[in-house]
Amino acid sequence: MAYRHQFIADELRAQISTGRIKAGDRLPSESQLASRYTVSVPTLRNALAVLQGEGLIEKVHGLGNFVRQPLPRITYIGGSRTADAHAALAAGLHVSVRTARLKARGILTDLMQVPAGAALIEYRYLSLEDESPHSLSRVYVPGDTAQDDGYEAVEPSEGDSLVSRIAPNPPLAEVREKISARLPTNEEAMTLRISTALAVLSIERVVVDADGRVVEGALLVLPGDRADAVFTTHHPMSEERRAEG
Known part of the structure; x- marks a missing residue:
């Protein structure tokens, strides 16, 4: 069975790939997302780290997590x-x-x-x-x-x-x-x-x-x-x- 943070990462990745969350959009706060998925904030951060590692989102200190624009190679x-x-x-x-x-x-x-x-x-x-x-x-x-x-x-x-x-x-x-x-x-x-x-x-x-x-x-x-x-x-x-x- 997949870990909870992997399930959350899959859910958010699907929303990004289908355009439900668009490039440049700010994600809900970490506490809001943790509440939505009924997990702890550390577990939620593990999910976000997966997406950050894939280059799908970036964390801007003091502002939150944003969906990244497509990156030039x-x-x-x-x-x-x-x-x-x-x-x-x-x-x-x-x-x-x-x-x-x-x-x-x-x-x-x-x-x-x-x-x-x-x-x-x-x-x-x-x-x-x-x-x-x-x-x-x-x-x-x-x-x-x-x-x-x-x-x-x-x-x-x-x-x-x-x-x-x-x-x-x-x-x-x-x-x-x-x-x-x-x-x-x-x-x-x-x-x-x-x-x-x-x-x-x-x-x-x-x-x-x-x-x-x-x-x-x-x-x-x-x-x-x-x-x-x-x-x-x-x-x-x-x-x-x-x-x-």
Whole structure:
């Protein structure tokens, strides 16, 4: 027999899919829904967490639970030396950018292969549709890479890496990417307005120059209900096969 919260989730999901509850509508309060289904508030919240994990509703702190608008897909294009470190964005999304100078600590020392305390510049990209967040990217470059007094003005653009814009024509040699699925941190969930029960696609991206120095590192967080990662490998044809062609 299905758990009570699963039954409630099925009921609400059916109402959303049939249009009885429309995109943008606010659900009744949690206490009202709990009373309607004769369950405790914690059980009701478990049901809502299921729908949040499926991307059907979102909880806006202080306002309640809302049915989400259909979400544009985000596609991360992997394996390229020239693709932006943040996700390639679907039409209709825009990106806000914040920058900060900081010292390498914790995971950043491993990501950038620098000692603790080394100067870094962080570029924080948040993609949005209107005011709804879609992905979070934090891109790091060594503090001596960016041009003096010009780093605040860097803006993202498709097909052009961050490093190539702040340090023209860098002799790049390698791009390394590590992808994993995990639950978001509380800060990530709040920033992206997602449930802490919704899995995210976590990508660590490192760009290395010809001298073996890390010139760009990125930590990307893409919610699992709207993100794809695409990798294409081109294999060179052998001389024999080219001759046969």
